[in-house]
Amino acid sequence: MKLSKTEQVALISVVVTLGLTLLKFGFYLLTGSVALLADAVHSFTDTFTSILVFLGIKISKRKTASFPYGLYKVENMVSLFISFAIFYAGYEIVREAVAHPSGAINLPIVAAAAAAISTVVSYGLSVYKLKAGKKFNSPSLIADGHHSRSDALSSIVVLVGVLTGFDRIAALIIVFFVIKAGVRPFIDSLKVLLDASIDPETLLKVKDILKSDPRVVKVKSLKGRNSGSFKFIEAVIELKAHSFEEAHEVSEKLERAVKREIPNVDEILIHYEPVSRAHCRYAIPVVNENGTRLSEHLSSAPFFVLVDVDGEQVKNRKVIANPYAKLERHKGPMVAKMLAKNDVDCVIVSSEPPGGVKFILEGMGIELIIAHVDMVEDALKFALKEAQRTGSHE
Ligand SMILES: [Zn+2]
Structure with a gap:
């Protein structure tokens, strides 16, 4: 089985979160820290989230007869799911802070070390996923990167908790950042699922490419939408051409130019109309x-x-x-x-x-x-x- 770069990143994320689960659970057994146990359970659910990201990326690449536009949006659905997972993580921190686990902890320094390792690993994982997600334009990897960042924050709460009893203020400040980390993938994925327009800079660039041919008199309409990692663009242009063949040739040339110069365009459709000669x-x-x-x-x-x-x-x-x-x-x-x-x-x-x-x-x-x-x-x-x-x- 040959894996793509994004699939590899998602798989590494599965392995790392599973490792974090085992690490936290092991240290819970050693120290009896309930906060570590809660964090271990959280990491266990994160393992499934990462599996979902992996499967989402795999499925999103399929194009079948029943899904002729591709299944790219599966990635956006996964992102939406991840945003809920992040919000839930925020809720867990609040609950933790309110419940205030007061049971005695053996070896608090050891428990703190586990939380510190978890913080560093989660943060490293978030940087890795955000970087790969942006490089390969994968919305679900980006969302999961934000997720891991919120995990690093919740591990800080655990760290503070085992060291100082519990700092509710620290927890509340961190919840703010966790919610913030969840809002972005939430809004981004909803926008894509509802076919919001692609960004105006890209549209402007496409318009410039279309207008670069002197036979294009006017760009009458131009719209584009995202779907997973890809963009779909539609344009109506007014063309000065002398034959159907020439008009077709011009629009094909422009389609190739747009695909060449704008990254991640799955499809551009140019509809041409003859110039009105009134x-x-x-x-x-x-x-x-x-x-x-x-x-x-x-x-x-x-x-x-x-x-x-x-x-x-x-x-x-x-x-x-x-x-x-x-x-x-x-x-x-x-x-x-x-x-x-x-x-x-x-x-x-x-x-x-x-x-x-x-x-x-x-x-x-x-x-x-x-x-x-x-x-x-x-x-x-x-x-x-x-x-x-x-x-x-x-
Ligand atoms: Zn998490």
Whole structure:
């Protein structure tokens, strides 16, 4: 049987708590300290809690036909259970303090030594589990780490008890910390079980990754939830793509990027919608500043006419100069960048431009329409007719 790192940590915790049980029980027999006996019983129940953590981690890794989203939340259920165990530990301390075991103890120094060893071991175990739990993002290990910390605190109460009779004030102060240790796993596990959102920083990071592709116009909705060690994320994006295949390709690329850059993402689902073309900005390469006649070339056209169309109505029209028209090399990418900066959605040309330009434009989410006409008015008419025919500009 090959164990994962988190399973190993959980198993070590089982062995250590069982060892603590035996140690405390042995020293109870030796000294007759009722406080040590109570602590031994507590450690015995902790052994079962640790077994539960181990089983929880093991079960949570399963994905079956009846649990297609995985059983990750088993870990959160275990955490919730552990938070109750911590609260119970707090109750035990109070009871101990009130009951005030007054029976005579043999060898109080020996009993104190046992309590001191237990304190150190429990604290060490808590550090170990918290560290591994955070490293491997295991909520049940983190909860159990908090639990062991509360155990270390209750052992301090035993220590003070056997040395000084009983210090009720020490007990009450410690109960405060024990309850505090239980509140975190309680709230955290309830939140995950109720599908609370993942943290806003992670969502912001995901949004940045989605927006890194220039074809993504808008992130319309973004939500995510935790499940055990993992995150599930859903996004709706508005995409400037020219085909179903391209849209699919973009969303797959983004899904991979999110999985690569955000740790512990089990699944990210990107739903894409075409950009709504109610408002659309066309760019048409023209030969002069009047902006009436199309240029035969795209990147070396001296001017561009920019036309805003709302539905079927032309709203705005302006002519901009092309500062890269006379460039010897690389003018294709420069012009494409300039058009993208001017929020151009479509470029209308008279004839098919050289292959490279088309790909550069598409990469920036700009559609290329080939109109086979010479006049700007005809080119616009052609584009609007195309838009009507297809419902969009696809
Ligand atoms: Zn405990």
